[in-house]
Amino acid sequence: MSSAIIQVEGLGKKYRLHHEQRERYTALRDVLVQQARQLFQGRGNDAATEEDFWALKDVSFEVKQGDVVGIIGRNGAGKSTLLKLLSRITAPTVGRIHLRGRVATLLEVGTGFHPELTGRENIFLNGAILGMDRVEIRSKFDEIVAFAEVEKFLDTPVKRYSSGMYVRLAFAVAAHLDPEILVVDEVLAVGDAAFQKKCLGKMSDVASREGRTVLFVSHNMPTVMRLCRRAILLDRGSIVMDGPCAEVAHRYMNDGKFTGAERLWEDTAKAPGNEFARLLAVRVLGPEGRPAPRVDITKPVTLEMEFRVLQGGQVLVPNLHLYNEEGTCVFVTGDSDPVARNTPRAPGFYRSRVEIPANYLSEGGHYVNAVVSTINPVILHFYERDAVVFHVFDEMNGDSARVDYAGPYPGVVRPKFPWVTALSAPSPAVN
Structure with a gap:
């Protein structure tokens, strides 16, 4: 067996x-x-x-107790369908699933909770669905509430929660009610950075310390690589690779469909966005103006985004968020033109560019999130995570901040500042 x-x-x-x-x-x-x-x-x-x-076709795999497995792939690859089948939200057309133990799921915002019930009532409801009695649920209740940080809103119907509050409580319930299998989708992206870090730590703990199994879907490759030892890559409903996480993530990032330094959406109707704006292209450009998957640390690099405004009447601000391969935010930059930030954009095609100077970024992989938002009130028209990726390298020819030092060089950026060191008279305080 x-x-x-x-x-x-x-x-x-x-x-x-x-x-x-x-x-x-x-x-x-x-x-x-x-x-x-x-x-x-x-x-x-x-x-x-x-x-x-066929959203999924001929998918077969096994997961052992205590494993943390990343499920990765492009939008439409079948990731969410697979999780819904494993969570018994929908039934398979063919094939068999055998699960040994209770399954707790955290999929898209809005699933799992009854909107008319309070946070307190939903905790007990979810525990009952998992087969726990009230005594078991009460033993975990305070821990759930503390983790979710929703004490003041515990007796408020969850339909009045913000998306961030909803996700905090939903994750806390799923992770603390002792399921043998925890299934988590990209929904964690809704929470703030501090809570995301808290969730990732909890998922790691439930696997390594408590021996539970975690299936984690995300487009954030640094997060997947940090949390998972194994990953399954889906494409068009089929498994194309199953193996060590770093190798599978590398395959995904270098797949011909994920073009690295350039990503295009030719069909506007299927591009990220809404009725006001759609993303058309994101690029990393080298000094020659061509897409550059590898960038010399001593050369400038340009980030470029193309988008289309479909309807006028909205103030639309393009933003680019840069993350390193550890998942740390290097910087967030947006169009700071005061006119653009206060004037609705007319319908049409737009191109935004920002140049990162030479000797600014650190070595290693970098991921670009492409965003167009309205500032007041805050509306995200699109937020495309890991739209493009590029690698910064240092030839160590003496022109970078390293000069001739070959050892570890910490820091999310590596600026080369002008230094002046010269012989000088001693300070009066020095004997």
Whole structure:
């Protein structure tokens, strides 16, 4: 008998897509004529087609107790579908799932809690769903509330919680009610940085100290590599790689579909964004103006973002967030032009660029998050994590802050400041 706590064999999930094709009308009379035609002739010229779409196909793997496994892949790869099947939110079309133990899930914001119930009531509800009695839940209650930092709002219906408060409580409930398997989706991105760090520490603890199993979905490769020893890469519903986390993450970041220093969205309708703005492209450009996956530390580097404004009336500010491979924020920069920050943008195509000077960044991998936001009130029109990635290297030719030092060089940035050291007269205080 297998020692695996999770066994997945030949798993597949099929959806049937219904497409309805209607005639294009140019005037109201055309609509009326077509509707009259349908009364006498049935559907007239309408054509309906159906298409089978496999969100997952022939997926098989095992996970042992105490493992922390990252599930990675592009949007639409099947990650969330897999987690929903494992969480029994939906049933597979084919294949088999065998789980040894209780499963607690933290998927998209809004699942798992009843909006009309208070935070207190939802804690007991989720415990009951996991099969715990009230005595067991009470023994964990104070710990859950303290971790979530929602003491003042405990008796408020969760529909009145902010998304951050909701996620804090949802994670605390999922992690503290002693499930054997904890399933966590990208939802943690909603919380603030301090709470994200707290959650990652808790997930590590429940695996290493408590022997529980964690499945973690994220687009943040530094976070996945820090938390997980193993990763599964999905693409178009199938497993393309399963192995050591660093190797799988490297494959994902260097896949032809994830183009490293340049990423394009050719179909505006499918691009990140909303009805006001959509992201079209993000690039890392070297001194020659071409996409550069590797950047010399002694050369400037340009970050470029293209976006389209679909509707006027919003003040739209482009921002770029830079993270290193440890998941530490190096800097956040945005268009500081006072006119642009106070004037609604007209519909059209826009390109934003910012140049990072030579001898500023440190060595290693860097990840760029592309953002367009409205400042007042704060609205994120799109926030594309890890849109592009690039690597900074130092040839150690004497032109960087290292000069000829080859040892460890800490710091999230490595500026080369002008130094002056010269022979001088002693200070009066020196004997």
